[in-house]
Amino acid sequence: MLKLDEVTKEFRIGAFGGRSVAAVRNVSFEVVPGEVVSLIGESGSGKSTIGRMILGLNPVTSGTITFDGRPVRGGKQYYRHIQGIFQDPFSSFNPVFKADRVFDLIKESYYPSVPAAEWAGRVAASLRDVRLNPDQVLGKYPHQLSGGQLQRLLIARALLLDIKLLVADEITSMLDASTRIDVLNLLAELKTRGLGVLYITHDLSLGNYLAERTVVLRRGSVVEMGLTDKVFGDPLHPYTRELLSAVPRLNRAWDDATPVETCLYHERGGTGALLEAEPGHLVACARLPAC
Ligand SMILES: Nc1ncnc2c1ncn2[C@@H]1O[C@H](COP(=O)(O)OP(=O)(O)OP(=O)(O)O)[C@@H](O)[C@H]1O
Numbered sequence: 482m483l484k485l486d487e488v489t490k491e492f493r494i495g496a497f498g499g500r501s502v503a504a505v506r507n508v509s510f511e512v513v514p515g516e517v518v519s520l521i522g523e524s525g526s527g528k529s530t531i532g533r534m535i536l537g538l539n540p541v542t543s544g545t546i547t548f549d550g551r552p553v554r555g556g557k558q559y560y561r562h563i564q565g566i567f568q569d570p571f572s573s574f575n576p577v578f579k580a581d582r583v584f585d586l587i588k589e590s591y592y593p594s595v596p597a598a599e600w601a602g603r604v605a606a607s608l609r610d611v612r613l614n615p616d617q618v619l620g621k622y623p624h625q626l627s628g629g630q631l632q633r634l635l636i637a638r639a640l641l642l643d644i645k646l647l648v649a650d651e652i653t654s655m656l657d658a659s660t661r662i663d664v665l666n667l668l669a670e671l672k673t674r675g676l677g678v679l680y681i682t683h684d685l686s687l688g689n690y691l692a693e694r695t696v697v698l699r700r701g702s703v704v705e706m707g708l709t710d711k712v713f714g715d716p717l718h719p720y721t722r723e724l725l726s727a728v729p730r731l732n733r734a735w736d737d738a739t740p741v742e743t744c745l746y747h748e749r750g751g752t753g754a755l756l757e758a759e760p761g762h763l764v765a766c767a768r769l770p771a772c
Contacts, residue, residue: 482677483512483535483563483646488544490530490701504530506701507544510694512646517668517678519688519709521724522698528681531698532650535679536565548646557590564639568651570631574623580631581619583638591642607637611667629660636667647671650681665691685724689713697721703755707762717764 490505505527512518520528533539535546537555546553548563567573574580584604588595595603605615611633618630626634632652639647649668653661668678669691682688688695689709696706697718705718716722755763 482514482549483679484545484547485509485511485531485535486545486547488531488534488546489542490527490534490539491542504701505534508698508701508703509544510696510703510706512677512679514645514677515672515675516694517672517680517692518694518696519680519682519692520696520698521682521685521688523683523724525700526698527701528683528698529650530701532565532648532679532681535646535648536563538565561591561642562645563648564642564644564646565648565650566632566635566639566652568654570628570635570652570655571623573635574631576623578622580621580623580626580634583634584641587638587641603641604637607640608634610640611637612663613637627660629656629664632656632664633667636664636671640671644676646677646679648679648681651683653687654682654684661687685713697724703763703765705762705764706755711759711762715762717758717762721764 486509488505488508489503491501491503494500494502508527508531510518520531522528530539534541535553537553537559541553548559553559574583581604584600588600592600604619608615608618613630613633618626618634623631636647647668653664656664665687668680672678678691680688680691692709694707695709695712697704697712697720699720705712705716705721712721713725716725755765758764
C-alpha cells in the first residue's frame with residue numbers, strides 16, 4: 482500500500498538557503514493494509530518530516546514514496562485515501578467556526594450531491610464509530626470540546642472518506658492517560674477494518690501497545706526495524722536498547738549515553754545499509770557516521 486524507498490529529505494537553511502540539513506536519510510519501509518507501523522525516535526529524528534512527505538506537504542529530495550504503486554501527488558483524490566492527524570487537535574479547527582464544519586467541508590469537496598439528510602446520517606454513524614455521542618459534540622465550538630473529543634472528531638472526519646491510510650503524528654501526546662488509551666483502542670479497532678496506520682511517536686510504550694511493526698529512527702536514518710515483538714523483545718542496535726532502557730535523567734542526553742562500541746555488525750563490514758539479523762528484523766551498523 483504505502484512504500485518509502487530510499488527517501489531523503491534535505492532542508493535549505495541559512496540566511497540565503499546556502500546550507501542544507503539532512504532531516505531524513507535513505508529511509509525505506511512499508512505499511513500494508515490492516516497494519517499499524519510505529520515510527521519512533523527522539524525529538525528531531527525526522528519522524529514528522531516523514532509524515533509530511535507521505536501527506537504530500539513536503540517534497541522528497543530523493544527517493545520515492547508510492548501509495549498503491551503511484552507516487553505521492555497530494556490533491557483531492559489522494560486525500561480521499563490518506564489523511565493525517567496531528568498532535569494539537571485545536572490547530573486543525575478554526576476557532577470561529579463550529580467544530581462540525583469539518584464535516585461540511587468534506588461534503589462540499591467530495592460528496593456535493595449527497596442529500597443533506599443522508600449526509601447527517603453518515604456523520605452521525607461516523608461519530609458513533611469513534612465512540613462520540615453526536616448530541617454531545619455537534620453544534621459546539623472547538624473550545625467547548627476536549628482534546629480527546631476533537632481528535633476523535635478528526636478521525637470521524639477521515640472515516641467519512643474512503644480512507645486507507647492514517648498518518649497519526651503524536652496524536653495522543655496532548656491527551657490525558659485515560660483518553661489516550663481510548664484513542665489508541667480506537668486506532669487498534671480501525672486496523673481490524675483494513676485501515677493502515679503510521680503511528681508517529683516518541684513514546685515507546687504506546688508504539689509497543691499498538692503496532693505490528695516498529696521503525697526506529699535516529700538522526701534521520703533507520704537504525705532498526707522489524708516486528709514490534711522482535712524490536713522490543715530483542716533490540717539489537719545500541720540506540721534502540723538505550724531508548725528502551727531510558728529512564729529520563731535530567732543531566733544526561735540519549736546521544737551522550739549511546740554506547741557505539743557494542744555494534745554487532747561493524748566488525749563484519751557493515752556498510753550503512755540495514756542488515757537482516759533474522760527474518761524481518763533489520764538493524765544498522767552502529768559505528769558508521771550516519772548512525
Ligand atoms: N522546514 C524546515 N526547515 C529546516 N529544517 C527543518 C524543517 N523542518 C524540520 N527541520 C529539521 O529537520 C529535523 C527533523 O525534524 P522533525 O520535525 O521531522 O523531527 P521529529 O522527529 O518529528 O521531532 P519532534 O518529535 O520534536 O516533532 C530537525 O533537525 C528539524 O530542525
